[in-house]
Amino acid sequence: xxxxxxxxxxxxxxxxxxxxxxxxxxxxxxxxxxxxxxxxxxxxxxxxxxxxxxxxxxxxxxxxxxxxxxxxxxxxxxxxxxxxxxxxxxxxxxxxxxxxxxxxxxxxxxxxxxxxxxxxxxxxxxxxxxxxxxxxxxxxxxxxxxxxxxxxxxxxxxxxxxxxxxxxxxxxxxxxxxxxxxxxxxxxxxxxxxxxxxxxxxxxxxxxxxxxxxxxxxxxxxxxxxxxxxxxxxxxxxxxxxxxxxxxxxxxxxxxxxxxxxxxxxxxxxxxxxxxxxxxxxxxxxxxxxxxxxxxxxxxxxxxxxxx
Amino acid sequence: xxxxxxxxxxxxxxxxxxxxxxxxxxxxxxxxxxxxxxxxxxxxxxxxxxxxxxxxxxxxxxxxxxxxxxxxxxxxxxxxxxxxxxxxxxxxxxxxxxxxxxxxxxxxxxxxxxxxxxxxxxxxxxxxxxxxxxxxxxxxxxxxxxxxxxxxxxxxxxxxxxxxxxxxxxxxxxxxxxxxxxxxxxxxxxxxxxxxxxxxxxxxxxxxxxxxxxxxxxxxxxxxxxxxxxxxxxxxxxxxxxxxxxxxxxxxxxxxxxxxxxxxxxxxxxxxxxx
Numbered sequence: 262x263x264x265x266x267x268x269x270x271x272x273x274x275x276x277x278x279x280x281x282x283x284x285x286x287x288x289x290x291x292x293x294x295x296x297x298x299x300x301x302x303x304x305x306x307x308x309x310x311x312x313x314x315x316x317x318x319x320x321x322x323x324x325x326x327x328x329x330x331x332x333x334x335x336x337x338x339x340x341x342x343x344x345x346x347x348x349x350x351x352x353x354x355x356x357x358x359x360x361x362x363x364x365x366x367x368x369x370x371x372x373x374x375x376x377x378x379x380x381x382x383x384x385x386x387x388x389x390x391x392x393x394x395x396x397x398x399x400x401x402x403x404x405x406x407x408x409x410x411x412x413x414x415x416x417x418x419x420x421x422x423x424x425x426x427x428x429x430x431x432x433x434x435x436x437x438x439x440x441x442x443x444x445x446x447x448x449x450x451x452x453x454x455x456x457x458x459x460x461x462x463x464x465x466x467x468x469x470x471x472x473x474x475x476x477x478x479x480x481x482x483x484x485x486x487x488x489x490x491x492x493x494x495x496x497x498x499x500x501x502x503x504x505x506x507x508x509x510x511x512x513x514x515x516x517x518x519x520x521x522x523x524x525x526x527x528x529x530x531x532x533x534x535x536x537x538x539x540x541x542x543x544x545x546x547x548x549x550x551x552x553x554x555x556x557x558x559x560x561x562x563x564x565x566x567x568x569x
Numbered sequence: 570x571x572x573x574x575x576x577x578x579x580x581x582x583x584x585x586x587x588x589x590x591x592x593x594x595x596x597x598x599x600x601x602x603x604x605x606x607x608x609x610x611x612x613x614x615x616x617x618x619x620x621x622x623x624x625x626x627x628x629x630x631x632x633x634x635x636x637x638x639x640x641x642x643x644x645x646x647x648x649x650x651x652x653x654x655x656x657x658x659x660x661x662x663x664x665x666x667x668x669x670x671x672x673x674x675x676x677x678x679x680x681x682x683x684x685x686x687x688x689x690x691x692x693x694x695x696x697x698x699x700x701x702x703x704x705x706x707x708x709x710x711x712x713x714x715x716x717x718x719x720x721x722x723x724x725x726x727x728x729x730x731x732x733x734x735x736x737x738x739x740x741x742x743x744x745x746x747x748x749x750x751x752x753x754x755x756x757x758x759x760x761x762x763x764x765x766x767x768x769x770x771x772x773x774x775x776x777x778x779x780x781x782x783x784x785x786x787x788x789x790x791x792x793x794x795x796x797x798x799x800x801x802x803x804x805x806x807x808x809x810x811x812x813x814x815x816x817x818x819x820x821x822x823x824x825x826x827x828x829x830x831x832x833x834x835x836x837x838x839x840x841x842x843x844x
């Protein structure tokens with residue numbers, strides 16, 4: 262059974278369509294990254310899964326049931342993007358309140374606060390918390406009752422680099438325990454190692470979904486190889502130009518070559534064999550590059566539609 | 570049921586924490602004791618005069634005060650949660666909108682009921698202990714009725730506050746509207762009724778006019794508290810109430826309706842509030 266199944270869902274606000282025929286599923290124990298510009302439909306998709314919105318058409322199933330089912334809600338954790346909580350309550354009181362509402366054991370509260378690094382601040386009023394601390398309180402809240410499905414909306418906003426790393430490690434740990442996670446984010450660097458699949462939304466349409474490897478293949482974005490300490494860089498460059506590769510020299514004895522699909526290993530062999538390279542650096546297309554690629558593609562399609 | 574209580578207990582502990590409960594109780598107690606002993610000063614007397622006079626003065630004061638306190642307590646119930654981002658979060662919990670609203674009502678309602686009981690109850694005790702040869706039976710009956718109806722009046726305005734709070738998208742507009750509601754029911758309504766009486770020059774069906782009083786919960790409340798005493802002291806618009814061919818029980822029912830109907834309306838509005 263999939264944790265989330267979205268089939269042919271469209272969503273309209275008045276006359277505006279914010280989601281077009283969305284098909285997306287999330288397996289058990291899978292981490293899905295949901296990326297897109299502002300207004301791409303990320304929040305709408307989240308709200309559909311949370312049962313806060315009723316889809317105009319199509320079907321949404323969460324943990325095999327309707328999203329409104331209270332059994333589903335007990336097994337679901339949500340970290341909203343902007344939540345200030347109750348200023349006059351302490352962190353611990355806040356979490357106890359939410360634990361009662363979720364039907365989670367109150368004994369979890371202290372352990373969770375410790376886990377997110379708020380052990381020293383849990384008896385202080387939330388009013389005195391920084392943005393990052395409130396974010397961590399929100400995270401502790403989302404983890405109440407050991408949810409089977411976790412929705413994190415911009416979880417790293419306001420977190421310092423170390424706390425961000427801690428968060429990603431937590432995501433890895435939860436995934437190993439079988440928790441399904443949807444991670445919605447603007448911050449692309451750093452997240453790629455912690456997600457199984459990425460979904461890219463633009464203008465209410467799903468542009469691409471898949472593992473990073475399959476997206477790279479699908480996008481056909483080249484890898485860039487940089488090598489330095491070469492003995493015969495001039496000859497190599499000459500040959501590559503003749504073969505039709507994009508290549509240029511970098512510094513005294515370095516080169517940079519663009520490896521289009523399938524040429525990467527051949528080029529590397531040449532560099533290591535004939536070039537006797539001392540250092541090689543391969544730049545794979547990152548999530549950011551892929552994101553940019555699909556965004557450009559979406560823009561072009563829209564521009565094309567507009568012209569036609 | 571558990572969920573309703575979970576929401577209610579937070580409201581209740583908020584009320585204890587920010588000393589609302591204490592402040593309202595103290596205010597009620599001071600005012601009640603003050604009115605009991607100084608209320609007759611205008612007529613040249615000092616000291617406790619009579620139970621009906623005390624209740625009449627207390628009721629006219631409470632008509633102003635209780636709705637204001639109730640509105641202040643509840644105007645941000647929904648829109649405040651929304652602004653803090655907790656409303657959306659709460660709605661992803663196993664918690665219905667009705668439960669959330671009812672929980673708020675139970676919590677706020679308990680604060681008001683407790684404050685009324687403590688505040689006015691202390692005043693009643695003071696009168697019972699300090700005033701010689703007071704009719705204890707009449708005192709208990711009149712104060713009991715007064716406290717119960719004051720609580721109900723407070724609940725009416727809690728429910729009205731939830732309607733506003735569910736409708737608007739900003740806390741400041743809820744506060745403004747709450748003041749408007751207070752103004753309308755506590756001041757404007759009676760003036761408008763008097764104006765209608767004067768301007769119509771008797772052409773307005775005089776049988777209908779007393780019924781109009783039932784459209785204002787504050788007037789229903791005053792009718793309840795002014796009736797039942799010998800040689801009633803009703804004055805102004807309240808004198809119309811004497812013509813009303815309905816009994817005390819119906820007035821109570823009317824006040825209860827004034828709690829129930831706005832509460833249902835608030836639920837209806839809240840259900841339509843987009844997240």
